[in-house]
Amino acid sequence: MNFSLASANPLTQDAELGDVLILLAADGLDLGEPLQAGLSLLVKRALAAGHWSTDSGKRLSLYLPESRPAARVELLGIGDGAPARIRDALAKLVKELAVDPLKLAVCFAQDATDAQWTAAMTAIAAGGHVYGTTKPSARGGLKKVLLGAPNAATRKSSLAYGKALVAGMTLAREWANRPGNHATPGMLGDVARHIAAQARKDGGHGQLECEVLEQKQIEKLGMGSFLSVAKGSDEAPRFIVLRYEGADDSQRPLVFVGKGITFDSGGISLKPGAGMDEMKFDMGGAASVLGLFESLRLLRPKINVVGLIPTCENMPSGRALKPGDVVQSMSGQTIEILNTDAEGRLILCDALTYAERFQPQAVVDIATLTGNCVLALGHLRSGLFSTNDVLAHELQRAADESSDLCWRMPMDDVYGKDLKSNFADMANVAGRLAGAISAAKFLERFTGRYPWAHLDIAGTAWDEGAAKGATGRPVPLLLQFALNMAEQPVDFGPSVAQQQSQADKVAAPSRTAKTGKVAKAAPRSKSGKRAG
Template sequence: MKYALNTKGLIDCSADCLVVAIPESGTWPASADTADKQEDGLLRRVVKQGDFSGKLGSTMLLPLNGKPWSRILMVGAGKLDSITVQQFRKIAIAALGRLKDAGSKHALLTLAELPVKDRDEAWRVAFLARACEESLYRFTEFKSEKTPARALKQITLDVSAADASLEQALQTGQSVGHGMNLARDLGNTPGNVCTPRWLAKHAKDLAKEFDCVETEILDEKQMKALGMNTLLSVSAGSAEPARLIVMQYKGGKAKDKPHVLVGKGITFDTGGISLKPGEAMDEMKFDMCGAASVLGAMRAIAELKPKINVVGVIASAENMPGSAATRPGDIIKTMSGQTVEILNTDAEGRLVLCDALTYVERFKPATVVDIATLTGACIIALGHHAAGLLSNDDNLAKALLEAGERTGDRAWQLPLWDEYQSQLDSNFADIQNIGGRPAGTITAACYLSRFTKDYTWAHLDIAGVAWLSGKEKGATGRPVPLLMDYLLSHAG
């Protein structure tokens, strides 16, 4: 998609379709008022006759006869005096949903003028560019018939003035959208294709495409030598070997400590010997969405080249019930030296992550954030609207929560109190890998916290937000926006 900013005035910008926001009541935005006057009051007549109410997210497409626009798309903005980030997203997605399968080649959007609470024009431009990439995404890799190309080739955002910050915002929004869509591609790819080795190849390809990224792949022999036994215990039952993927971006000063992202990359999760129920097991290809978000964030970072050092680490394995698979009751020694009694092989995400979290100590990180589709309990607690957040540092937790609010990619903090740790006590090892049904998301994070005592760390449980089920089944690309906002807030 080609993007541009328009600063020369609405009437002077020709487009196949002009998109304007119409409120339910009150004063119209300047662009809607200008368009109405240009078309001799057509828009106000449509509203007055009751054909369009301005209800949030509603749309109406009006064909026109002349220039400068061939059509006008009216989008309901609801009440203009109280637009939230979530409402702005609904407006943008409604407009783009109507545009993407229509006949327009060039759309001129005026939505950046809407007054979103506590957000400036640069934020609105970045958000709209990201929303465009999200909305126009299609995954057709495995369709036998080629999908016809969309007519829409260019989107121009109408803005108040020529400004370098708005150009940067436009680029940021595009890059975050590209990162999200890469994460979605990876998540949507089936497990017979998306394996640990396939993920590793994508990481290598990223380094080939962007020379600012260095990628190293550790195989099972190398991981065994490091003592990463719990990670390897997950891949033991599979014919597919595990991989540890390490990506480094060095955009900051050499002495600057890196911010580290660690992603859970279970490319398919049967549950192992603790076999999952068959219903919806196909969705366990999404159990690598934490890894996908790390790759997506690294791509966005590579495109934007901010002044910051970032390390992305992916612990990838396939969890299968083969003859060599780990058994419930087995005791494994972690890379940290702690021993783990594995009571449930379907609690495998924390097993691959704990060795990865020990591994990243070598980078002397400023912060570490792990991202994982870790617990079904998180979906019970928070549904599909927010990721679960737990941290050993309140300042880091606050920064991630604020990044989520700014981007609309929200998280909610849960407690990481010492009282929960006792649920992980084992009679036979230093720790067991499950803590029972109560507080399942919290005890999973408590397990990870045993391996993160030497640095500032946060855990994002994205089980409820990483993909959609049902009619709209597919990966969402979350939490790439949250991660990117957080990382860019630290860039020089």
């Protein structure tokens, strides 16, 4: 989407503003005196007559003389000016206007903050997005967007940030919206390669590299859990590794792991037919990691970041994984499959083991993992799971700053007790209750060597019903977190396993992430449990 700064304040000056001007006004609007005979005078008359107010979402359409730069003006109230108010009101209006291609101007009547500026840009991008990849009849969209405010001259850095964020969200939204036959694991690998190739073409600070591992390479790594999910599909799996190096080699990277199930039928534990089409969105975590790297490509912050995407389909066939099967993960731990529809954790666990080789500052996995999380938090907040208080705090801070909200969930050990199995080191599901937490407790068993957090985005990655489509979340949260760490690095401290050397509950030998070979078992503590 082509964003640029408007050359003048439309309340006081005439300037080229395109086909439609949206004027955003918050509470306390003061137009000053004397008023020119123009838009400012019309706004004051509308307020005085009670035909319009600055309450959030209040609208008034005006048609100006042909001599004015914009023939149509939409006055839009944004209440107290909170980013959420701006997003909700503006996205709805832009979607209504963008049924036809147009040149749009969006201007604040008062000085705008960074957060307001970003909220306006993401709202415009959401409302103006038109998916057309597999819909040739799709019409509308925005040709160009001009942004203005009385203090617009000071918002150039906000504009650059907003452009990068919108680009990342748009890429994530596009690929999550694509149906499974237009977003295969191989195609996701091609997107990742394209991002890296574009970064090399752009030049500038930092390097962005991509490696896409194919099935034989994945087999060589010993990723038996990941590969077990892919067995039922004719589409070959991929393991995507993206590396952005914007800081010194000595700086340990942040690692983001995105679940990339490009279509989830449930496997042998087949999902109900109603709504199964939405399972094309089950690669929302992978899409958000790709979107993050698109944003990093444009911003080039001074930080090192790794993106890991295990991607495959989960399909039923004669070769497919069966309930009761036991598979061995890259860590060496074995898993009894009680439900093949709990497949996301099976591909993530091997990626989490692979992450060890980067000696990361912290690892965050992002996944449309459980319907249980949607029941708990709805579509407003992503679920945040971590036993590391510092990491959880920083992710929560990034969520609040980006208005891409999350909520920290409990991680008491009792929630993982029902993962026990008589036939393997663990089962892949526990009981029906608190399923989002037991899924996180499953993943935790593969993260003892670094600080770790899990984001369950099942409720936030896409909208349902008439508005069905990908949201581009949680790219804003991830980008804000990475930029915060670039600006002021935080010591997340040792992992839980390092803090409590007696707390490792895994009795099986594990494979080293670097070689895939079985490592020697750790010594037992007095309790009989292995030390981490």
